[in-house]
Amino acid sequence: xxxxxxxxxxxxxxxxxxxxxxxxxxxxxxxxxxxxxxxxxxxxxxxxxxxxxxxxxxxxxxxxxxxxxxxxxxxxxxxxxxxxxxxxxxxxxxxxxxxxxxxxxxxxxxxxxxxxxxxxxxxxxxxxxxxxxxxxxxxxxxxxxxxxxxxxxxxxxxxxxxxxxxxxxxxxxxxxxxxxxxxxxxxxxxxxxxxxxxxxxxxxxxxxxxxxxxxxxxxxxxxxxxxxxxxxxxxxxxxxxxxxxxxxxxxxxxxxxxxxxxxxxxxxxxxxxxxxxxxxxxxxxxxxxxxxxxxxxxxxxxxxxxxxxxxxxxxxxxxxxxxxxxxxxxxxxxxxxxxxxxxxxxxxxxxxxxxxxxxxxxxxxxxxxxxxxxxxxxxxxxxxxxxxxxxxxxxxxxxxxxxxxxxxxxxxxxxxxxxxxxxxxxxxxxxxxxxxxxxxxxxxxxxxxxxxxxxxxxxxxxxxxxxxxxxxxxxxxxxxxxxxxxxxxxxxxxxxxxxxxxxxxxxxxxxxxxxxxxxxxxxxxxxxxxxxxxxxxxxxxxxxxxxxxxxxxxxxxxxxxxxxxxx
Amino acid sequence: xxxxxxxxxxxxxxxxxxxxxxxxxxxxxxxxxxxxxxxxxxxxxxxxxxxxxxxxxxxxxxxxxxxxxxxxxxxxxxxxxxxxxxxxxxxxxxxxxxxxxxxxxxxxxxxxxxxxxxxxxxxxxxxxxxxxxxxxxxxxxxxxxxxxxxxxxxxxxxxxxxxxxxx
Numbered sequence: 001x002x003x004x005x006x007x008x009x010x011x012x013x014x015x016x017x018x019x020x021x022x023x024x025x026x027x028x029x030x031x032x033x034x035x036x037x038x039x040x041x042x043x044x045x046x047x048x049x050x051x052x053x054x055x056x057x058x059x060x061x062x063x064x065x066x067x068x069x070x071x072x073x074x075x076x077x078x079x080x081x082x083x084x085x086x087x088x089x090x091x092x093x094x095x096x097x098x099x100x101x102x103x104x105x106x107x108x109x110x111x112x113x114x115x116x117x118x119x120x121x122x123x124x125x126x127x128x129x130x131x132x133x134x135x136x137x138x139x140x141x142x143x144x145x146x147x148x149x150x151x152x153x154x155x156x157x158x159x160x161x162x163x164x165x166x167x168x169x170x171x172x173x174x175x176x177x178x179x180x181x182x183x184x185x186x187x188x189x190x191x192x193x194x195x196x197x198x199x200x201x202x203x204x205x206x207x208x209x210x211x212x213x214x215x216x217x218x219x220x221x222x223x224x225x226x227x228x229x230x231x232x233x234x235x236x237x238x239x240x241x242x243x244x245x246x247x248x249x250x251x252x253x254x255x256x257x258x259x260x261x262x263x264x265x266x267x268x269x270x271x272x273x274x275x276x277x278x279x280x281x282x283x284x285x286x287x288x289x290x291x292x293x294x295x296x297x298x299x300x301x302x303x304x305x306x307x308x309x310x311x312x313x314x315x316x317x318x319x320x321x322x323x324x325x326x327x328x329x330x331x332x333x334x335x336x337x338x339x340x341x342x343x344x345x346x347x348x349x350x351x352x353x354x355x356x357x358x359x360x361x362x363x364x365x366x367x368x369x370x371x372x373x374x375x376x377x378x379x380x381x382x383x384x385x386x387x388x389x390x391x392x393x394x395x396x397x398x399x400x401x402x403x404x405x406x407x408x409x410x411x412x413x414x415x416x417x418x419x420x421x422x423x424x425x426x427x428x429x430x431x432x433x434x435x436x437x438x439x440x441x442x443x444x445x446x447x448x449x450x451x452x453x454x455x456x457x458x459x460x461x462x463x464x465x466x467x468x469x470x471x472x473x474x475x476x477x478x479x480x481x482x483x484x485x486x487x488x489x490x491x492x493x494x495x496x497x498x499x500x501x502x503x504x505x506x507x508x509x510x511x512x513x514x515x516x517x518x519x520x521x522x523x524x525x526x527x528x529x530x531x532x533x534x535x536x537x538x539x540x541x542x543x544x545x546x547x548x549x550x551x552x553x554x555x556x557x558x559x560x561x562x563x564x565x566x567x
Numbered sequence: 568x569x570x571x572x573x574x575x576x577x578x579x580x581x582x583x584x585x586x587x588x589x590x591x592x593x594x595x596x597x598x599x600x601x602x603x604x605x606x607x608x609x610x611x612x613x614x615x616x617x618x619x620x621x622x623x624x625x626x627x628x629x630x631x632x633x634x635x636x637x638x639x640x641x642x643x644x645x646x647x648x649x650x651x652x653x654x655x656x657x658x659x660x661x662x663x664x665x666x667x668x669x670x671x672x673x674x675x676x677x678x679x680x681x682x683x684x685x686x687x688x689x690x691x692x693x694x695x696x697x698x699x700x701x702x703x704x705x706x707x708x709x710x711x712x713x714x715x716x717x718x719x720x721x722x723x724x725x726x727x728x729x730x731x732x733x734x
């Protein structure tokens with residue numbers, strides 16, 4: 001299907017389009033910077049590419065056109081993807097596409113922040129992950145990784161002209177239409193309801209939010225710079241800490257992304273185990289998201305009900321499986337780190353049953369609860385088109401009524417062999433987002449049960465000495481084993497030069513890794529496409545016109561995980 | 568502590584410092600400055616499975632002016648530094664600080680341009696908890712150790728701790 005997109009572009013734009021052959025099944029074209037908006041507009045309007053998944057900058061210091069900016073586009077209707085590349089010289093700028101796709105707004109800010117590529121006519125081109133006093137551009141190859149820079153004071157988000165030292169009379173500014181005082185209130189970054197470090201500055205008229213501006217980057221831990229500094233396999237522990245509530249999902253999707261670039265497929269047993277642990281992680285993520293969201297709107301009881309289930313899964317399944325509760329580091333490129341322990345199946349079944357009881361109890365408490373319904377129904381409504389334009393994926397997109405799920409849309413790890421439904425919402429409000437997650441937990445439980453039936457004995461890692469570590473007996477017992485182990489550890493897996501975008505369904509939506517390899521053991525560039533980032537970029541727009549209390553309920557329901565948002 | 572044996576229920580004598588510190592140590596109000604993965608483990612510590620209220624520290628309070636235990640859970644980036652300093656300054660004496668996890672204590676395996684290499688560069692720390700993230704049991708153990716320190720501290724908190732601030 002993707003080939004059709006390339007042909008259609010070629011016939012429309014002719015010589016401007018240069019087709020780039022890509023071995024990994026991702027169709028790519030290169031266009032000159034000035035015709036970029038026309039190309040993207042054409043793709044959106046004529047080829048129904050509804051979504052701009054991400055914008056990825058790559059630095060090639062040795063080239064004259066030093067930076068390459070990749071625009072990943074997706075057509076959900078046609079099940080196709082295309083990668084549009086633009087090369088930029090240092091100091092030159094390219095036109096913004098934030099008027100075509102809303103998700104481009106923050107994505108372009110990120111490329112500007114980390115690479116210094118300027119976007120012409122961008123509405124708000126400020127730094128996004130690094131702080132506003134930061135000098136230089138962190139992801140350029142010549143920026144030293146350890147060079148930290150202190151910040152003296154946080155940035156003012158709503159500027160002085162609007163601010164007037166805290167409160168001011170709006171009628172002096174806006175005429176007689178609005179005779180109330182506007183008040184600026186700062187929420188976060190250390191606030192019980194923000195669930196992590198993010199900051200929102202709101203301008204209030206009474207209790208209604210007139211204007212909101214959010215700031216992220218408080219948990220920027222430089223995942224991408226660290227990845228360029230480590231070998232492909234050493235990146236695995238860093239992926240745990242992206243979405244730390246569902247670390248197994250990150251592990252599995254990262255491993256499968258690198259495997260896509262390597263062109264290998266893991267053994268059947270490893271695939272089934274990956275599916276099982278991924279779905280367990282999804283359940284944990286949804287449990288934590290829903291219970292925290294319900295605490296925010298005053299339903300504390302549910303927190304105890306759900307959190308105990310999660311603790312049980314951690315103590316009885318995850319910890320025996322990989323030795324750690326939260327940061328699992330379980331998957332490996334080419335397989336898994338350990339096999340399942342004895343009694344895994346029974347432990348899983350026991351906890352799934354407990355979980356189903358807990359979901360019934362919590363649903364019973366909230367489903368017809370007047371307070372819950374008043375706080376969530378028709379609050380924070382988003383239509384499918386807006387959500388697509390903002391780059392929503394996952395439960396938040398499904399709550400608007402579109403059944404887009406990577407597991408069905410582009411199956412990986414053998415998801416095509418499992419029977420499950422995609423729950424969707426009707427209105428795209430806070431209640432739908434919560435209820436979609438509730439139903440997804442039942443579906444995940446069903447997938448886990450099917451997976452356990454599919455488990456057959458077999459190897460859990462690839463039998464390929466250039467990818468998988470040799471077994472311990474061979475390391476201690478033979479010279480080839482020692483050499484092999486030493487080379488893989490010290491030099492890393494030699495991933496063939498090329499680019500690939502591997503993606504899967506994370507707990508919050510599409511989690512993707514854009515891997516660029518130059519043939520050495522270390523990534524040249526590894527870009528995460530976190531599901532939270534585009535979702536949170538829409539937050540300002542959603543909450544304007546609502547009350548602060550609604551904003552808190554919405555923030556809980558879109559499930560922002562700071563580790564993934566800021567990377 | 569001494570009790571009048573002829574009339575045991577009437578009065579007892581103790582030192583003021585001991586009586587007050589006894590009260591303080593069993594009613595620490597933590598302010599979780601949670602930023603990352605460690606904050607999730609702190610949530611586990613509070614939830615009913617591990618139940619931090621067994622140690623009298625369940626009054627999780629997000630207002631620095633009302634809490635006396637700053638629990639820094641998670642990575643502190645340079646962008647967070649002014650905020651953490653402000654929050655510490657806003658807390659009233661006596662106050663204690665637990666640095667939870669590898670990132671808060673030393674920067675952990677994030678040795679890069681955005682991560683502060685240990686919060687002791689900007690605020691004084693009483694206890695460091697190892698782990699990435701520490702398990703709830705680890706955190707509870709740190710809390711119990713801190714209670715010992717609170718018990719043995721003077722009435723007026725020591726000035727020296729505050730002079731450790733480097734920046």
